[in-house]
Amino acid sequence: xxxxxxxxxxxxxxxxxxxxxxxxxxxxxxxxxxxxxxxxxxxxxxxxxxxxxxxxxxxxxxxxxxxxxxxxxxxxxxxxxxxxxxxxxxxxxxxxxxxxxxxxxxxxxxxxxxxxxxxxxxxxxxxxxxxxxxxxxxxxxxxxxxxxxxxxxxxxxxxxxxxxxxxxxxxxxxxxxxxxxxxxxxxxxxxxxxxxxxxxxxxxxxxxxxxxxxxxxxxxxxxxxxxxxxxxxxxxxxxxxxxxxxxxxxxxxxxxxxxxxxxxxxxxxx
Amino acid sequence: xxxxxxxxxxxxxxxxxxxxxxxxxxxxxxxxxxxxxxxxxxxxxxxxxxxxxxxxxxxxxxxxxxxxxxxxxxxxxxxxxxxxxxxxxxxxxxxxxxxxxxxxxxxxxxxxxxxxxxxxxxxxxxxxxxxxxxxxxxxxxxxxxxxxxxxxxxxxxxxxxxxxxxxxxxxxxxxxxxxxxxxxxxxxxxxxxxxxxxxxxxxxxxxxxxxxxxxxxxxxxxxxxxxxxxxxxxxxxxxxxxxxxxxxxxxxxxxxxxxxxxxxxxxxxxxxxxxxxxxxxxxxxxxxxxxxxxxxxxxxxxxxxxxxxxxx
Numbered sequence: 001x002x003x004x005x006x007x008x009x010x011x012x013x014x015x016x017x018x019x020x021x022x023x024x025x026x027x028x029x030x031x032x033x034x035x036x037x038x039x040x041x042x043x044x045x046x047x048x049x050x051x052x053x054x055x056x057x058x059x060x061x062x063x064x065x066x067x068x069x070x071x072x073x074x075x076x077x078x079x080x081x082x083x084x085x086x087x088x089x090x091x092x093x094x095x096x097x098x099x100x101x102x103x104x105x106x107x108x109x110x111x112x113x114x115x116x117x118x119x120x121x122x123x124x125x126x127x128x129x130x131x132x133x134x135x136x137x138x139x140x141x142x143x144x145x146x147x148x149x150x151x152x153x154x155x156x157x158x159x160x161x162x163x164x165x166x167x168x169x170x171x172x173x174x175x176x177x178x179x180x181x182x183x184x185x186x187x188x189x190x191x192x193x194x195x196x197x198x199x200x201x202x203x204x205x206x207x208x209x210x211x212x213x214x215x216x217x218x219x220x221x222x223x224x225x226x227x228x229x230x231x232x233x234x235x236x237x238x239x240x241x242x243x244x245x246x247x248x249x250x251x252x253x254x255x256x257x258x259x260x261x262x263x264x265x266x267x268x269x270x
Numbered sequence: 271x272x273x274x275x276x277x278x279x280x281x282x283x284x285x286x287x288x289x290x291x292x293x294x295x296x297x298x299x300x301x302x303x304x305x306x307x308x309x310x311x312x313x314x315x316x317x318x319x320x321x322x323x324x325x326x327x328x329x330x331x332x333x334x335x336x337x338x339x340x341x342x343x344x345x346x347x348x349x350x351x352x353x354x355x356x357x358x359x360x361x362x363x364x365x366x367x368x369x370x371x372x373x374x375x376x377x378x379x380x381x382x383x384x385x386x387x388x389x390x391x392x393x394x395x396x397x398x399x400x401x402x403x404x405x406x407x408x409x410x411x412x413x414x415x416x417x418x419x420x421x422x423x424x425x426x427x428x429x430x431x432x433x434x435x436x437x438x439x440x441x442x443x444x445x446x447x448x449x450x451x452x453x454x455x456x457x458x459x460x461x462x463x464x465x466x467x468x469x470x471x472x473x474x475x476x477x478x479x480x481x482x483x484x485x486x487x488x489x490x491x492x493x494x495x496x497x498x499x500x501x502x503x504x505x506x507x508x509x510x511x512x513x514x515x516x517x518x519x520x521x522x523x524x525x526x527x528x529x530x531x532x533x534x535x536x537x538x539x540x541x542x543x544x545x546x547x548x549x550x551x552x553x554x555x556x557x558x559x560x561x562x563x564x565x566x567x568x569x570x571x572x573x574x575x576x577x578x579x580x581x582x
Contacts, residue, residue, distance in 0.1 A: 003368070006364055006367075006368065007368070007371075009364055010361070010364050010365065010368070010375050011375075013361055013364075013379070014375050014378035014379060016454075017378050017379050017381060017382055017454065017457075017458075018378050018381055020382075020390065020393045020394060020397060020454075021381065021385075021393075023393070023397060023404060024393045027396070035402075036401075036402045037402060038401070038402045038403070038406060038407045038410070039407055040404065040407050040408065040411065081290070082290045082291040082294065083291065085286075085287040085288070085290065085291065086287060086288050086290075086291035086292070088287060089283070089284045089287040089288045090288075093280050093283060093284045093287070094280070095280060095281050095284040098284075101288070101292070104295075104300065105291075105292075105295060108295050108299040108300060109511070110511055110560070110563055110564065110567065111299060111302075111303050111560060112514075112515040112517075112536060112556065112559060112560065112563075113515070113517070114515070114517050114536050114539060114540050114543075114556075115302075115303070115306055115539065115553075115556035115559070115560065116298075116299065116302035116303055116306060117543070118306070118309075118543055118549060118552075118553075119301070119302035119303075119305040119306055119309075120298055120302050123297070123298070123301075123302070138294070138298075139294070139297075139298040141290075141294055142290065142291040142294035142295050143295075144295065144299075147291060171283070172280075172283040172287070173283070176287075197384055200386070201385075201386035201387065201388070203386075203388055203518070204517075204518075204521075219386055219388045219389075222386075222388055222389060222392065223388060226392055234396055234399075237392060237396070238392075238393065238396065240392075241389040241390075241392045241393050244386060244388075244389045245385045245386065245389050245390075248384050248385060248386070249381070249384070249385075252377075252380075252381075252384050253377075256377075
């Protein structure tokens with residue numbers, strides 16, 4: 001295969017992948033009548049910048065964005081802490097029952113979220129956490145996949161480091177914080193990125209454990225907007241979708257320097 | 271050599287390090303699952319609860335809607351997983367040797383994966399809108415009849431064959447749209463993982479095969495691909511687990527309509543749980559789903575696992 005054909009195939013593939021985003025951006029700034037006309041034209045004849053302000057106010061994004069960043073920030077911090085600690089223990093400390101515990105941790109990945117939704121909802125009621133930020137944050141502060149990724153990365157650190165630190169009298173906690181954590185930075189950034197995106201993109205759980213609109217997050221805002229004002233005005237609906245997508249794209253580009261293939265690849269090598 | 275005192279201290283460290291994660295996973299992951307199994311042997315009706323033993327499980331076996339949702343789940347899984355794996359492998363292989371523009375291309379492929387399913391589905395629904403959607407505008411240009419896309423419950427084969435195949439055969443057109451959406455949305459993850467796996471394949475091995483006269487496709491199929499089989503296998507397992515539990519894309523794209531053509535198992539369980547308040551029955555089906563998933567993962571491990579090539 002020549003280089004030329006290779007590039008053509010890749011560019012066509014990439015165009016298919018980003019086509020919906022380009023289309024969305026175009027439609028977001030069209031007039032209503034232009035957006036609902038069957039045509040192949042991607043970009044508006046006259047860009048309607050006013051759409052952005054109309055959508056922002058109509059969907060109450062001010063409040064929803066503040067909530068989302070607050071909740072997602074705490075979840076990210078929680079996931080990074082729990083998986084760093086547990087991943088280290090699973091990789092580097094030998095204790096009885098280690099493999100069975102690790103298998104249980106992996107098995108939690110197989111439990112469909114929709115199935116434990118009802119029992120968890122009842123639990124939240126019992127704890128008196130209904131309509132609190134705690135209900136949105138605490139249950140998501142640990143997950144099997146992140147622990148798995150950190151454990152794999154920890155196993156990649158040569159044993160000499162551990163032995164040397166141990167000889168120098170360095171305990172597990174100091175070693176974990178000062179040596180191991182900085183060494184697996186790409187993995188930690190990956191874990192943090194996934195934790196943030198997972199919370200940012202969640203819809204079902206916040207709907208189930210909150211009823212107070214003051215606690216609601218952006219995905220809910222988008223759904224409500226889609227069912228209300230946006231059900232008719234497709235141009236504004238596309239604008240709302242664009243507003244919701246933009247922060248995750250910015251975040252991805254910011255983290256890209258650390259988020260390398262290697263972090264996920266090393267974790268999933270088996 | 272470790273002294274007993276050191277071992278003792280290790281145990282304490284492990285306990286402290288593990289307790290936050292294990293507490294959270296136990297309380298919000300394992301316990302609810304056990305609770306769901308417990309609920310599955312009870313019957314909830316008009317506010318009363320009665321013990322029914324295997325009654326809910328028996329009901330599932332006799333429920334035509336349950337089997338219809340199993341069929342949707344099966345079509346979905348066996349369309350999404352192999353297609354996503356093959357396309358991702360192809361993209362990763364194509365991306366591998368190029369230098370210029372690699373980062374930009376990789377970002378383009380990864381972009382759908384990081385966007386929320388709700389937002390992406392909103393965009394797809396407008397593109398696939400039967401009245402003014404881009405998809406039908408495209409068909410119009412090519413000279414094909416407009417389609418209902420997500421709102422079309424008839425079989426894909428029926429439509430492509432011009433009506434020669436009965437409409438109830440095979441997956442519906444609306445299900446195929448959900449499948450396409452999912453491939454588009456999740457390929458980026460697999461591509462990134464496969465790029466990393468391919469980067470670890472030693473060049474010397476391929477060079478040696480080339481010198482020995484291996485053709486281009488021989489090289490790909492007999493040298494490069496076998497080296498990444500562990501990764502492919504793991505992605506297949508993760509992919510099947512994800513496809514079996516798929517909910518968000520169904521919920522956001524179709525909500526299970528038209529005519530339950532896109533009501534998969536999790537959508538059906540969800541409907542039983544929340545709309546009909548049939549908590550025991552929903553929990554029984556959920557337990558069946560979890561059991562089937564465990565069995566399938568084990569089967570994959572035993573059937574495919576031994577054909578995977580591992581280094582050293």
